[in-house]
Amino acid sequence: MPRDKSANSEAYLRMYRQMVRIRAFENNANQLYLNAKMPGLTHMYTGQEAVAVGICEALTDEDRITSTHRGHGHCLAKGAELRLMFCELLGKEEGYCRGKGGSMHIADQAHGNLGANAIVGGSAGIATGAALSAKRLGRNYVTVCFFGDGATAQGLWYEVMNMAALWKLPVIYACENNGYSEYTPTDEVVAGSLTARAEAFGIEAHQVDGQDVLAVNKCATELAERCRRGEGPFFIELETYRYHGHHVGDINRDYYRSKEEEARWKADRDPIDNFGKWLQSEGVAAKEELAMIDSEIGDEAAAAVKYALAAPYPDAVEVDMHVFKGVEHALPYMSGERQ
Amino acid sequence: MPRDKSANSEAYLRMYRQMVRIRAFENNANQLYLNAKMPGLTHMYTGQEAVAVGICEALTDEDRITSTHRGHGHCLAKGAELRLMFCELLGKEEGYCRGKGGSMHIADQAHGNLGANAIVGGSAGIATGAALSAKRLGRNYVTVCFFGDGATAQGLWYEVMNMAALWKLPVIYACENNGYSEYTPTDEVVAGSLTARAEAFGIEAHQVDGQDVLAVNKCATELAERCRRGEGPFFIELETYRYHGHHVGDINRDYYRSKEEEARWKADRDPIDNFGKWLQSEGVAAKEELAMIDSEIGDEAAAAVKYALAAPYPDAVEVDMHVFKGVEHALPYMSGERQ
Amino acid sequence: MTRGITLSQAVNEAIAEEMRRDETVILIGEDVAEAGTPFKVLSGLVEEFGTDRVIDTPIAEPGFMGIAVGAAMTGLRPIVDLMFGDFLYLVMDQLCNQAAKTHYMSGGKLSVPLVLRTNLGATRRSAAQHSQSLHALVAHIPGLKVAMPSSAYEAKGLLKAAIRDDNPVVIFEDKLMYQDKAPVPEEEYLLPLGEAAILREGSEVTLIGTSSMRQVCERAAEILDGDGIGAEVIDPRTLVPLDEGTILGSVRKTSRAIVVDEGHQNFGITAEIAARISEKAFYHLDAPVIRMGAMDVPVPFSPALEDLTVPTPEGVAANARALVRGVPVHAP
Amino acid sequence: MTRGITLSQAVNEAIAEEMRRDETVILIGEDVAEAGTPFKVLSGLVEEFGTDRVIDTPIAEPGFMGIAVGAAMTGLRPIVDLMFGDFLYLVMDQLCNQAAKTHYMSGGKLSVPLVLRTNLGATRRSAAQHSQSLHALVAHIPGLKVAMPSSAYEAKGLLKAAIRDDNPVVIFEDKLMYQDKAPVPEEEYLLPLGEAAILREGSEVTLIGTSSMRQVCERAAEILDGDGIGAEVIDPRTLVPLDEGTILGSVRKTSRAIVVDEGHQNFGITAEIAARISEKAFYHLDAPVIRMGAMDVPVPFSPALEDLTVPTPEGVAANARALVRGVPVHAP
Ligand SMILES: Cc1ncc(C[n+]2csc(CCOP(=O)(O)OP(=O)(O)O)c2C)c(N)n1
Ligand SMILES: Cc1ncc(C[n+]2csc(CCOP(=O)(O)OP(=O)(O)O)c2C)c(N)n1
Ligand SMILES: [Mg+2]
Ligand SMILES: [Mg+2]
DSSP, rough: OOOOOTHHOOOOHHHHHHHHHHHHHHHHHHHHHHHHOOOOOOOOOOOOOHHHHHHHTOTTSSSEEESSSSOOHHHHHHHHHHHHHHHHHHHTTTSSTEEEEEEEOOOGGTTTBBBOOTTTTTHHHHHHHHHHHHHHOOOOOOOOEEETGGGSSSSSHHHHHHHHHHTOOOEEEEEEOOOOEEEEEGGGGGGOOHHHHHHTTOOOEEEEETHHHHHHHHHHHHHHHHTTOOOEEEEEEEOOOOOOSSSTOOOOOOTTTTHHHHHHHHHHHOOHHHHHHHHHHHHSOOHHHHHHHHHHHHHHHHHHHHHHHHHHOOOOGGGGSSTTTOOHHHHHHTTTEEE | OOOOOOGHHHHHHHHHHHHHHHHHHHHHHHHHHHHHOSSOOOOOOTTOOHHHHHHHHSSSSTTTEESSOHHHHHHHHHTHHHHHEEEEETTTTTTTTTTTTOOOOOOOGTBBBBBOSTTTTTTTHHHHHHHHHHHHHHHOEEEEEEETEEEGGSHHHHHHHHHHHTTHHHOOEEEEEEEEETTTEETTOOOOOOOHHHTTTEEOOOOOOTTOHHHHHHHHHHHHHHHHHTOOEEEEEOOOOOSSSSSSOOOOTTTTSSSHHHHHHHHHHHHHHHHHHHHTTTTOOOOOHHHHHHHHHHHHHHHHHOOOOOOOOOOGGGGGGGSSTOOOOOOHHHHTOOO | OEEEEEHHHHHHHHHHHHHHHHHEEEETTTOOOOTOOTTTTTHHHHHHHOOOTEEESSSSSHHHHHHHHHHHHHTTTEEEEEEEEGGGGHHHHHIIIHHHHHHHHHTOOOOOOOOOEEEOOOOOOOOSSSSSOOOHHHHSSSTEEEEEEOOHHHHHHHHHHHHSSSSSSSEEEEEGGGGGGGEEEOOOOOOOOTTTTEEEOSSSEEEETTHHHHHHHHHHHHHHHHOOOEEEEEEOOEESOOHHHHHHHHHHHHHHHEEEEEESSSTSHHHHHHHHHHHHGGGGGGGGGGEEEESSSSSOSSSSHHGGSOOOHHHHHHHHHHHTTTTTOOOO | OOEEHHHHHEEEEHHHHHHHHHHTTEEEETOOOOOOOOOOTTTHHHHHOTTTTEEOOOHHHHHHHHHHHHHHHHHHHEEOOOOOOHHHHHIIIIIIIIIHHHHHHHHSOOOOOOEEEEEEEOSSSTTTTTTOOOOHHHHHHHTTTOOOOHHHHHHHHHHHHHSSSSOOEEEEGGGGGOOOEEEEEOOOOOOOOTOOOEEEEOSSEEEOOHHHHHHHHHHHHHHHHHHHOOOEEEEEEEEEEEOOOHHHHHHHHHHEEOOOEEEEEESSSSHHHHHHHHHHHHHGGGGEEEOEOOOOOOOOOHHHHHHHSOOOHHHHHHEHHHHEETTTOOOO
């Protein structure tokens, strides 16, 4: 992490902006859902912004990430544009996945996002494989695998940790422990200790306050550097919190967590509020400047929504395109029609 | 483990007998293979006898085990008869699985053996489920899950350890670390520490010399008792060695382990030899008595082989029986013929 | 006496009745207890039966599937809840290498009485990993029974039969039908596995539809009625066992058949049913058997594309019309 | 110039040639390096290409399959070695939810150029968990290509094409054929995925056999020759894509067909091929299409039982004879 405050104002403000951008995206997405303008449902990243931003600001465009069902934040933090993200969310042709992926598979592939994943824990192998490529091809990029506390229950992660450790791969497993998997508190489904699980494979493990974007960024920057020097893999457990329900329709959730708990996190540990206050107290930005950023991004998001709502759906002929690379239309191809 | 030497002579001699019985079974099985009288191939338990016997002598007939591709030893130690085992090995109707299972699925189900398994690590869930039944049904049995060092690479084990720990199930995970998985030394495929992996889930872990039948038996007896008192699950790593190749055809194995290493284990750490010497030095049995046991069991095994060779194969009509419980013949049933 | 209840209620009732009847029946899966699953199908069960019998698991499908297999081998009768049919891939080893083969490999000595409840169905805008209909995979594996309830009535009767069955049974519910109501008797009833239902009689074409495609076939039959074409509608109800007799009897009468299913068409279950008809009713057929499965593409998210991938009543009716009128139909 | 080499050598040559040609090709799996797999198919490759490119893994099929998917998305072209086809169940999620769908779900932006090499085939006395032929499972999943080499010649040509393909391709080798020799050109060649081979011409019945069942069909054709019956033998070579044209062309000529495969018959690939023939060559067929798959039971260990579960040349010939002579055949 950069040391010199004034020289780093720009970096700080970029982090602030990115967090605000994620929140604006999610607020609009939620609204689209409530207005029945979004197909299907979605999982809000609101509350966890410091994790995605703190980590992705430590990465270059060359670096790779894998993301989750709660992936809008990762996607934006890694460099995606609001407009093309809203297009994807609405199933429009201009979306990052041409409308074929939607919320759970959203990814700005050009910025190194290897995909959100609707299989909990399903990307642990993909991230580790990307790290294997880096090592084999002599490329210097790092891969970050984002996943939730609930995903630590999946055996796949243990299998790939073993290989990552044996082969010293440049991969960082970043567990966003937001205290819940769906409607279940983490301690009901996690025995023992998450950091000990990584350490048992000889993987260095860290715990970080996931609401403190600078702490996250510092840890990620150091570990990414060490990965590049061949000291990987690493594990980070980031304590964080999701403000909304598990998904947009998860409204009555008193049976698994209290309104008081939610209120406390929002009041005391909001990553954007707290970072904003710090920026002011350190003299990096005045209150008005931050308000200006907020409103600029608000406008940007509103315009992006408008754009996406008006954008066209993919044409019907696209339905059997992109099944196979190098094959225009899959259906005739699969019946043996020569290409 | 019983304390009083003389009062426990019987138990000691039973352990000795059981180890000798396993070795005799395997020597005969190997010979059947070499004489092309055994269909398929098989994995010899020779060298690891103290593990199966030390553990199974700590169990009652009510207690359950799950076994592996290297499962003859577990099966005999849990109470199976030589004759019906050879019948199974040769695909005969009288075999424990009516010839349908063979070496890799051999099990004396009536003595609590839930099956050998040809999927490495595949029985971790079954063992844990048997423990769940014990708890739910208020039964006092313990389940031991046998598996090799190589099986610790499978994610399933981590998934079920988590649940066993959360639910405090009476299951003992017994890892027979014989130094190799197939043709690969364990340290090339295991990062970190096996005991730490169990401990990370809050599971108490033990390391025992798997060539010392009394040490194994002591540990297993204590942990089984504690399981019955609700203190499970537990993990035991047992250091051991297989004398033969990975399977009967694995003859030229210098490229992965040296003849010297093999010779050293056989000379210094043979579980039967060393226990036999201890029995003599403690005055439990004279050399001649042990030799008598050896030859009795040798005769028993030879007779069992002879019996099995002469036993009939299952009738052709059996081929579609036992596909579904309660359905005599599966083929007409699957096409909708009423039962 | 019947009353209209939803498919979700039917499932809930079936489980509650069987859990009352037999103490060894347990429920196991992710968020099955207090939450009653994301689809709320199991709401209320934990209140009646407690967390000892309604067991929330971590997100570890292979793990809890394996645990269920072991539990079934040792005296429990687990009902495994697999939240989405797409997660079947994760439990295939425990289901197909272990549960399906244990009875056979043990020469009949061990058995695995368990039910795997999961779902199928697209057009929910859930994209490629939450929309698959994967019943063909398990129907192929000897040792598994496979049921496909097509309404609340079947859902309850088949599930109760499955819970009492001594073998592993996989049940696919259509997740889009959970709120659909159908008449269900007040009294207890079971539907035996392996008996197809003739839902509507007709003499010119047989429409065979599984799960929600039964409803598609019924609507197609209504459309065809308007054209003066009499369509017979059959719901196989179970794929394993498959009530071949009822299907063949109908086709031998109508001489024409269309098989409709929401799994991918290629190497899917329409192939098996069509192949059996084509072989065993060969001399009765006046026209080729037409297959209509889901399009052979991963399920796309965009509504503009997703809706193209699933058979519709109009499509079925159009194919039936062509068949009856003797117009050559070569692709669905 | 051709010479006779074993299927095992053919696979080894294909991999060696492609690894020389393209530095991004890597091999990954259990005991693939020094041991060269239990079947010794890969012997010598680690000596030439080193452990950086011939990578031994722990026994973690889901894990190394997932790693291969990620590696394929980022510039490598992994050849995954899955020691037994029975372990497919373990990798289904990474193969079918991830590899098969990535290109589509990303709107064509990401791709997964990998080959999964595995095997099939019973009668090796390896019992139910080491003898399965599970190609039907993956053939059903859009986004995967599936190849079934039937001799050393196909094994080499199809594997080379698969390695160069930009999509996930699953190849099933028959583990009982590794030592079987066939003529293979000295010169480099590739066999395009999606082209069936007509191995023998005949006018009275078409025998379609995949993998080793091609040999069974060829031997059946010889038997039939003795009866004066001319059988045409077709090897589809790949299931996805399936060269429908060649198959239909033959059946339109012979008017009769038998489809033979070593996967379980029920809901297996004989159903798809038979259903397509029955539908698309309907007006040309003189008799029902007969399907002969492996028996629908878990593979038994005992030789006395196992040998009953797989189609034989005599069985194929008997069915063909009945077809040609117009004797009704209702079951294989
Ligand atoms: C393999 C699999 N099992 C279950 C689900 C259903 N599911 C979606 S999100 C989720 C909870 C994930 O919890 P966590 O990993 O902590 O991530 P969070 O939602 O808290 O971000 C579950 C169970 C799934 N998508 N994939
Ligand atoms: C899932 C699976 N992967 C691979 C194999 C092939 N295989 C059989 S035994 C074995 C090695 C097992 O090693 P370990 O667990 O240490 O047991 P050991 O053979 O040493 O007793 C392997 C890789 C298998 N049977 N199942
Ligand atoms: Mg969480
Ligand atoms: Mg070992």
